Amino acid sequence: MWQDKYTKAITLSYDDGIKQDIRLVHLLNKYHLKATFNINTGLSGSAFDFYIKGHRIEHMAFEDMITLYQGHEVAVHTVTHPHLTSLSVTEIEKEIIEDIKNIEQVFKQTPVGMAYPYGHYNDQVVDCIKSSGLRYARTVESNHKTTMQTDLLRFKPTCHHHDPKIDEIIDQFLAYDGDEPQILYLWGHSYEADVDQLWDYLEQLFRKISGHKDVFYGTNREVLL
Ligand SMILES: [Zn+2]
Numbered sequence: 001m002w003q004d005k006y007t008k009a010i011t012l013s014y015d016d017g018i019k020q021d022i023r024l025v026h027l028l029n030k031y032h033l034k035a036t037f038n039i040n041t042g043l044s045g046s047a048f049d050f051y052i053k054g055h056r057i058e059h060m061a062f063e064d065m066i067t068l069y070q071g072h073e074v075a076v077h078t079v080t081h082p083h084l085t086s087l088s089v090t091e092i093e094k095e096i097i098e099d100i101k102n103i104e105q106v107f108k109q110t111p112v113g114m115a116y117p118y119g120h121y122n123d124q125v126v127d128c129i130k131s132s133g134l135r136y137a138r139t140v141e142s143n144h145k146t147t148m149q150t151d152l153l154r155f156k157p158t159c160h161h162h163d164p165k166i167d168e169i170i171d172q173f174l175a176y177d178g179d180e181p182q183i184l185y186l187w188g189h190s191y192e193a194d195v196d197q198l199w200d201y202l203e204q205l206f207r208k209i210s211g212h213k214d215v216f217y218g219t220n221r222e223v224l225l
Helices: 020-030 062-068 089-107 123-132 166-175 191-195 199-209 220-224
Strands: 008-015 035-039 050-052 055-057 073-076 113-115 136-138 182-188 215-217
Touching (some): 020 191, 055 191, 062 089, 089 123, 136 220, 166 182, 166 199, 182 220, 191 199
Parallel strands (some): 008 035, 008 182
Antiparallel strands (some): 050 055
């Protein structure tokens, strides 16, 4: 448990398993940061590519993900990225359980968490996740806080990696020297770095949060569970 030695932890979370993850992981590794990658195992391959502001967003092949994500965590993002709140219980279970099975098969490890596609969830969806055995599920609701949370199946990230308040939050987190455990949890999509020209910004952000001796750097699983 990181809390035995540290009061503060930083973890990151990136969704969709797309090709910009390659450049992102190189940056994360350069600064010794750890992240969790939430993937849709039914969308791997070029047939499911899409466009945002003229940028082609390509899904990665499994064989590329296996080497790329080494040292990080792979988690569930459902098989096909549906709006889970509009599905039946059977359909929700299928989206989650098959993604778990596919990840086990490809990565030889059992995923323990997920991120909600589009951030959508309700009590029925949460019940399905609970019965699937997953132990945490991340929403997209920034709470701008770094305090510990008890409801890990409705986990609220500190903020998006390009949140207007991020500098203020990070400064407070880094300066904190109290006794209560704190988690800085950032999330995003690596394609946003291409679409919104954030690569320099992200490098500065990663440099700022990295290398602090009083901070534990871990994947979502290592930090939340
Ligand atoms: Zn997504």
